[in-house]
Amino acid sequence: MGIARAAELIRQGELVAFPTETVYGLGADALNPLAVAKIFELKERPSFDPLIVHIADIALVRELAQLGELENYFLLLSRKFWPGPLTIVLPKKNIIPDIVTAGLPTVAIRMPDNEIALELIRQSDCPIAAPSANKFGCLSPTTAGHVRKQFPALEILDGGPAKVGIESTVIALQADGFVILRQGIITKEELETVLPASLSPVENNGLASPGLLKAHYSPSKPLYFLGQHTADKSRAGLLTLRGENADGYKKTEILSPRGDLREAAANLFGALHRLEEAPDIDCILAEPIPETGVGPAIMDKLRKANYRWKN
Ligand code: TXA
Numbered sequence: 001m002g003i004a005r006a007a008e009l010i011r012q013g014e015l016v017a018f019p020t021e022t023v024y025g026l027g028a029d030a031l032n033p034l035a036v037a038k039i040f041e042l043k044e045r046p047s048f049d050p051l052i053v054h055i056a057d058i059a060l061v062r063e064l065a066q067l068g069e070l071e072n073y074f075l076l077l078s079r080k081f082w083p084g085p086l087t088i089v090l091p092k093k094n095i096i097p098d099i100v101t102a103g104l105p106t107v108a109i110r111m112p113d114n115e116i117a118l119e120l121i122r123q124s125d126c127p128i129a130a131p132s133a134n135k136f137g138c139l140s141p142t143t144a145g146h147v148r149k150q151f152p153a154l155e156i157l158d159g160g161p162a163k164v165g166i167e168s169t170v171i172a173l174q175a176d177g178f179v180i181l182r183q184g185i186i187t188k189e190e191l192e193t194v195l196p197a198s199l200s201p202v203e204n205n206g207l208a209s210p211g212l213l214k215a216h217y218s219p220s221k222p223l224y225f226l227g228q229h230t231a232d233k234s235r236a237g238l239l240t241l242r243g244e245n246a247d248g249y250k251k252t253e254i255l256s257p258r259g260d261l262r263e264a265a266a267n268l269f270g271a272l273h274r275l276e277e278a279p280d281i282d283c284i285l286a287e288p289i290p291e292t293g294v295g296p297a298i299m300d301k302l303r304k305a306n307y308r309w310k311n
């Protein structure tokens with residue numbers, strides 16, 4: 001399927017999976033509540049979890065969100081990081097249907113850094129609401145094949161493997177500071193270099209962030225951290241940064257032989273999908289990743305995959 005056909009489907013209120021630089025999205029016309037409802041239905045996503053609205057033109061933000069006193073901060077961020085893996089939560093305007101934001105007074109917006117995604121949005125002539133194109137709680141897709149595995153009947157625009165590989169950093173902008181709602185490849189330190197010192201990162205004290213569940217991103221097999229569980233190595237898969245101490249495992253997935261954490265992030269979900277699919281493996285053992293740079297974002301995914309398996 002090509003972009004023109006995908007855009008036609010979006011305009012008709014249907015769903016299309018499309019590539020972004022982070023993970024594949026499951027898209028619908030963000031201004032059509034019936035189309036958006038199909039996303040929740042297909043994903044089996046709880047209706048309390050709001051969606052990200054994807055745009056191709058910064059000017060559209062003024063139609064979707066109430067910038068007000070946040071305007072300068074928003075401009076600093078969008079000029080530096082868009083198109084790119086940063087989602088900004090802003091007070092919403094009425095044009096955004098409640099189903100998109102799960103009834104919250106805010107809307108999450110991002111401009112993806114992927115030409116196919118941007119062209120799809122332009123040709124659809126509407127903002128596109130899209131969560132990651134996976135069943136709720138399961139592994140995120142970084143290739144069209146991952147999407148097909150979970151949704152065989154879905155129309156998919158294939159743009160090759162996602163280059164970032166983990167979901168966008170999500171931040172809420174407020175007049176007195178910003179809150180990181182989800183960690184990603186753009187770190188707190190990078191955000192701080194762009195924003196004035198007067199706008200500091202604030203702790204999330206009760207701000208609604210329904211996506212921050214403790215269990216998430218789970219492969220269909222148990223995932224443990226090394227040392228947490230005694231497994232028969234001949235029936236276990238090892239997920240490791242550089243490939244050290246891999247002797248005896250049935251299968252080993254190395255995230256980055258040179259220890260580059262961005263490369264590790266790009267390979268993370270592909271490695272987890274392969275371990276999930278591999279026969280003769282009962283569980284996945286994950287080596288903890290150093291928590292510098294994008295390390296915390298990777299560890300956040302692994303901790304969520306581990307949550308229901310730790311004691
Ligand atoms: O990289 C990405 O962000 C990918 C690609 C497809 O763009 N999308 C993605 O969507 O990861 P999803 O639905 O899997 O995650 C969206 C996150 C959730 O944690 C959700 O709770 C949060 O964004 N979110 C969305 N709208 C929000 C809002 N108004 N306030 C607070 N959090 C919000």
Ligand code: MG
Pocket residue numbers: 131132140
């Ligand atoms: Mg997701």
